[in-house]
Amino acid sequence: MFKFNTFKPHKIPKHLLMQNDKPSRPWWQKLMLFIFLGLVLLLGLAIADMARGESVDLEWGREYPAQLGSGTLLLKSSRGYAQALHLNTDIKVKINGMVAEVTMIQEFKNPSEDYLEGVYTFPLQEKTAVNGMTMIIGERRIVGKIKEKKEAQKIYQAAKKAGKRAALTQQQRPNLFQQKVANIGPQQSISVELRYIQPVQLQLANGVAQFSLRIPTTITPRYTPATFSAEAREVNVAASGWGQGDVAEVQAADPRGAPLINTPVNNVKNPMSLAIRLRAGLPLASLQAPYHKTVIDKRGDQHELSLLNGVDVMNRDFELHWQPVAEQAPQAAFFLQSQQQQDFALLMVQPPQFEDTEGKGLQQLPRELIFIIDSSGSMGGESMRQAKAGLLRALDSLSANDRFNIIEFDSTFQQLFARPVAASEVNLSRAQDFVQRLVAGGGTQMLKPLLAALTPQASPGYIKQVVFITDGAVSNEAQLFKAIHETLGQARLFTVAIGSAPNSFFMRKAAQYGRGSYTSITLASEVEEKVSLLFQRLSSPVLSNIRIQWPQHLEVEAWPQRVPDLYAGEPLVVYAKLSDKNASQNLAGEIKLEADYISATGERQRWYKTVVLAKQLRSDNRGIASLWGREKIADLMDQKIRGAKASIIREQVLAVALQQQLLSKYTSFVAVEEEPTRPQAKVLIKQQVANSAVKGQQRIAYPATATSARWNLILGATLLLLSLLGLFLKQALKRRYCYA
Amino acid sequence: MRKLTHFLLKRSGSLLLLAVLLVALSQLGQGLWIFAKAKLAQYLIAESWQISLALKQPSKPWAWADTWPVARLQWPAENVDLYVLAGAHGSSLAFGPGHLQQTSLPGSEQDLGAIISGHRDTHFKFLSKIKPGHRIKIQTMDGVWHDYLITTSRIDNIKQQTLQALPGLQLVTCYPFDALQAGGDLRYIVRAEKMTKLQTFASL
Numbered sequence: 028m029f030k031f032n033t034f035k036p037h038k039i040p041k042h043l044l045m046q047n048d049k050p051s052r053p054w055w056q057k058l059m060l061f062i063f064l065g066l067v068l069l070l071g072l073a074i075a076d077m078a079r080g081e082s083v084d085l086e087w088g089r090e091y092p093a094q095l096g097s098g099t100l101l102l103k104s105s106r107g108y109a110q111a112l113h114l115n116t117d118i119k120v121k122i123n124g125m126v127a128e129v130t131m132i133q134e135f136k137n138p139s140e141d142y143l144e145g146v147y148t149f150p151l152q153e154k155t156a157v158n159g160m161t162m163i164i165g166e167r168r169i170v171g172k173i174k175e176k177k178e179a180q181k182i183y184q185a186a187k188k189a190g191k192r193a194a195l196t197q198q199q200r201p202n203l204f205q206q207k208v209a210n211i212g213p214q215q216s217i218s219v220e221l222r223y224i225q226p227v228q229l230q231l232a233n234g235v236a237q238f239s240l241r242i243p244t245t246i247t248p249r250y251t252p253a254t255f256s257a258e259a260r261e262v263n264v265a266a267s268g269w270g271q272g273d274v275a276e277v278q279a280a281d282p283r284g285a286p287l288i289n290t291p292v293n294n295v296k297n298p299m300s301l302a303i304r305l306r307a308g309l310p311l312a313s314l315q316a317p318y319h320k321t322v323i324d325k326r327g328d329q330h331e332l333s334l335l336n337g338v339d340v341m342n343r344d345f346e347l348h349w350q351p352v353a354e355q356a357p358q359a360a361f362f363l364q365s366q367q368q369q370d371f372a373l374l375m376v377q378p379p380q381f382e383d384t385e386g387k388g389l390q391q392l393p394r395e396l397i398f399i400i401d402s403s404g405s406m407g408g409e410s411m412r413q414a415k416a417g418l419l420r421a422l423d424s425l426s427a428n429d430r431f432n433i434i435e436f437d438s439t440f441q442q443l444f445a446r447p448v449a450a451s452e453v454n455l456s457r458a459q460d461f462v463q464r465l466v467a468g469g470g471t472q473m474l475k476p477l478l479a480a481l482t483p484q485a486s487p488g489y490i491k492q493v494v495f496i497t498d499g500a501v502s503n504e505a506q507l508f509k510a511i512h513e514t515l516g517q518a519r520l521f522t523v524a525i526g527s528a529p530n531s532f533f534m535r536k537a538a539q540y541g542r543g544s545y546t547s548i549t550l551a552s553e554v555e556e557k558v559s560l561l562f563q564r565l566s567s568p569v570l571s572n573i574r575i576q577w578p579q580h581l582e583v584e585a586w587p588q589r590v591p592d593l594y595a596g597e598p599l600v601v602y603a604k605l606s607d608k609n610a611s612q613n614l615a616g617e618i619k620l621e622a623d624y625i626s627a628t629g630e631r632q633r634w635y636k637t638v639v640l641a642k643q644l645r646s647d648n649r650g651i652a653s654l655w656g657r658e659k660i661a662d663l664m665d666q667k668i669r670g671a672k673a674s675i676i677r678e679q680v681l682a683v684a685l686q687q688q689l690l691s692k693y694t695s696f697v698a699v700e701e702e703p704t705r706p707q708a709k710v711l712i713k714q715q716v717a718n719s720a721v722k723g724q725q726r727i728a729y730p731a732t733a734t735s736a737r738w739n740l741i742l743g744a745t746l747l748l749l750s751l752l753g754l755f756l757k758q759a760l761k762r763r764y765c766y767a
Numbered sequence: 768m769r770k771l772t773h774f775l776l777k778r779s780g781s782l783l784l785l786a787v788l789l790v791a792l793s794q795l796g797q798g799l800w801i802f803a804k805a806k807l808a809q810y811l812i813a814e815s816w817q818i819s820l821a822l823k824q825p826s827k828p829w830a831w832a833d834t835w836p837v838a839r840l841q842w843p844a845e846n847v848d849l850y851v852l853a854g855a856h857g858s859s860l861a862f863g864p865g866h867l868q869q870t871s872l873p874g875s876e877q878d879l880g881a882i883i884s885g886h887r888d889t890h891f892k893f894l895s896k897i898k899p900g901h902r903i904k905i906q907t908m909d910g911v912w913h914d915y916l917i918t919t920s921r922i923d924n925i926k927q928q929t930l931q932a933l934p935g936l937q938l939v940t941c942y943p944f945d946a947l948q949a950g951g952d953l954r955y956i957v958r959a960e961k962m963t964k965l966q967t968f969a970s971l
Contacts, residue, residue, distance in 0.1 A: 733949035736801035743794030
């Protein structure tokens with residue numbers, strides 16, 4: 028009999044089954060379906076979310092238009108965006124002996140359809156004497172006149188308002204200048220030619236004379252301490268009885284503590300062309316420009332040098348070094364310039380060379396060395412690496428008798444040890460750890476760490492030497508000089524400038540007030556050489572109390588008035604205005620020099636040298652009168668910082684500057700075209716020309732601010748969809764096979 | 768061996784499906800994990816912020832953390848409430864917006880400009896909605912709340928522009944907000960300036 032309960036469907040071949048069976052899906056398939064639906068929902072949400080994201084309204088308050096990638100810098104003005112002024116700089120240098128005559132042409136090109144006023148802040152070496160400015164419009168040359176600063180500003184403002192083309196050159200700091208050019212017409216250009224004299228630097232390194240000329244091209248943005256204005260006023264009132272002092276400097280700073288100078292921009296590449304003609308006057312052993320690629324030609328007794336590709340980016344200082352062959356190294360020099368019945372002279376004398384091999388002749392007194400290292404934001408990048416390498420190298424050079432300490436500062440400062448400690452192995456390794464861990468960041472508050480280093484008395488029997496490693500990116504220089512001058516005592520301050528564009532005015536002057544010396548490190552590869560040079564200076568006898576006796580029959584006005592102490596390898600350089608008391612134009616005679624030093628055995632010794640002037644001296648050297656004027660101004664400004672009455676100094680500086688036609692804190696050059704060019708109906712737009720960012724300086728890196736979450740979700744959801752689709756397809760195929 | 772090959776050949780379809788499925792699940796897991804971390808970590812950080820406020824010194828949210836909260840950021844209008852962490856490296860941004868340590872902290876005595884960055888798809892998503900005139904609040908470790916007024920925004924191309932600390936506060940995130948993949952060249956930067964007490968008072 029047919030038994031229903033024995034009916035077993037699975038025993039019957041599937042294709043013979045008549046009834047439509049509904050096999051229940053396995054549990055995992057159900058789960059899959061569930062996940063799948065969930066994911067489709069999620070994907071939908073993500074897409075909806077993206078659609079929402081797109082509706083961001085970006086029309087408001089944009090600082091840059093969305094034309095990214097075009098490479099032109101656009102600046103915002105009250106009338107919208109204007110294409111930025113282009114700036115080309117062409118520098119021609121003629122070097123004769125120890126004087127460089129420079130002609131620098133700054134060309135401001137206006138690519139826009141507006142009338143523009145260009146403002147450009149640029150650096151020059153701090154001893155530069157700017158003695159001429161000419162505005163060039165096409166073929167026409169309008170010679171600038173030297174005027175009192177306020178008067179020059181008035182003339183310029185009036186011309187600017189009247190629509191006349193005008194140029195104004197002002198000094199902001201001894202090594203920082205500002206060029207303003209008004210009414211540059213649409214698609215037009217105006218050039219400004221600056222003429223200046225720059226002294227060539229000379230130093231002996233390991234017994235070899237090295238001449239050098241440094242041309243700065245851009246600026247490390249400087250830090251203005253927020254508390255600066257109040258402090259500066261206090262200092263001035265206390266010291267001079269007058270509240271004026273550096274008020275002008277205070278006003279120049281942005282009240283919000285922002286950098287004084289417009290911050291350099293990454294993509295600005297102000298091109299610079301450079302040509303140098305060098306007449307060293309001595310046979311040369313070497314000539315090189317370590318920070319640039321150059322082409323050098325020798326023609327007769329002169330060398331001609333230009334940049335390899337004609338132009339380069341203005342993002343680092345240019346430097347030229349040359350060394351005479353050893354036997355021709357100069358022991359003294361006397362260059363003369365006759366100008367309007369007056370003679371101006373540059374006198375250079377090499378100090379004695381003390382034995383420096385095997386420590387013979389070197390100072391044996393134990394030292395207390397305080398290192399101050401700048402870890403502020405401007406040091407970030409290459410500078411911080413060099414500063415650390417320099418300091419580590421210096422720690423290696425300490426001898427077991429020395430004591431030392433390290434002070435690190437940015438907005439605040441910290442000392443490694445509570446007081447200087449012996450340079451024992453344990454202490455040195457702690458110091459090395461401390462240095463390794465330094466990170467650049469924050470502001471540059473120099474005053475407190477300087478005072479912390481200078482104020483405490485040295486341990487008895489020790490000589491205190493402070494080594495200050497920084498880029499000098501500050502704008503309260505005068506306040507710092509004053510502090511150094513007032514707290515120095517028996518200590519000596521040595522500055523080490525770091526980076527591609529340090530504030531060398533600050534570094535050099537700080538060393539001068541600190542009665543120490545100045546070294547610079549620009550490349551990592553120089554660290555070794557420069558630090559050993561510094562240590563040579565730290566341990567060699569110092570020439571102090573230097574006196575110069577000029578020939579009896581001459582009337583002499585020599586600057587600087589007090590010759591600073593000279594360290595090993597530093598020559599004496601003095602500028603003098605000479606006139607014969609008998610009006611006989613005869614300068615022949617002897618210049619006698621005397622100085623004191625402490626010998627290796629601790630005895631006070633005297634050093635003598637006589638420079639004999641020949642009867643017939645060439646008097647056609649150029650630029651020495653200007654350098655004399657510049658040195659006199661620098662010396663007068665120093666007197667002001669030491670507390671001389673500001674109004675008297677101002678009068679004296681004005682007299683020299685106007686007579687010698689020199690740019691100074693109180694005098695400016697101004698040139699104005701007679702005819703107006705800008706119609707009164709057109710507006711004038713002011714633009715600041717940006718400086719290139721300093722090479723090697725670390726910028727704040729843009730953080731990576733996106734996750735892969737969205738991508739993960741979408742990829743995951745898509746793949747899941749795909750796999751489930753495959754699964755269903757497979758099932759469907761199977762079923763079709765079943766029914767077939 | 769032959770059996771195995773046979774099995775693989777016969778089942779190749781299923782195996783492929785399985786592989787795709789696994790990749791899909793891992794991707795989904797990663798994506799969800801990022802959101803979960805971003806959300807959950809903030810609860811842990813909230814606790815350590817309270818400790819920081821009480822002790823006036825940094826406190827780590829968990830023992831092995833390489834970051835700690837340095838500020839609390841709020842946009843009251845949209846109920847945004849975030850704890851800002853020290854450092855803008857990947858391992859801090861995963862848990863909260865990060866303060867760029869080269870810049871000063873918001874509300875510090877010398878305003879050298881603070882920069883805070885956050886992921887565009889998690890914590891700083893709200894930047895797409897913020898407009899000039901909106902107000903945000905920042906609490907520093909001394910417990911003081913500082914009011915900031917949104918002023919401008921801009922888009923930087925990291926290959927062409929330089930990030931600079933500017934007076935006030937800058938909030939940085941990636942742009943465009945709806946881009947799928949990470950690692951683009953554009954950044955969206957919102958600037959805010961600190962309101963003086965008087966301004967805050969006047970606006971109340």
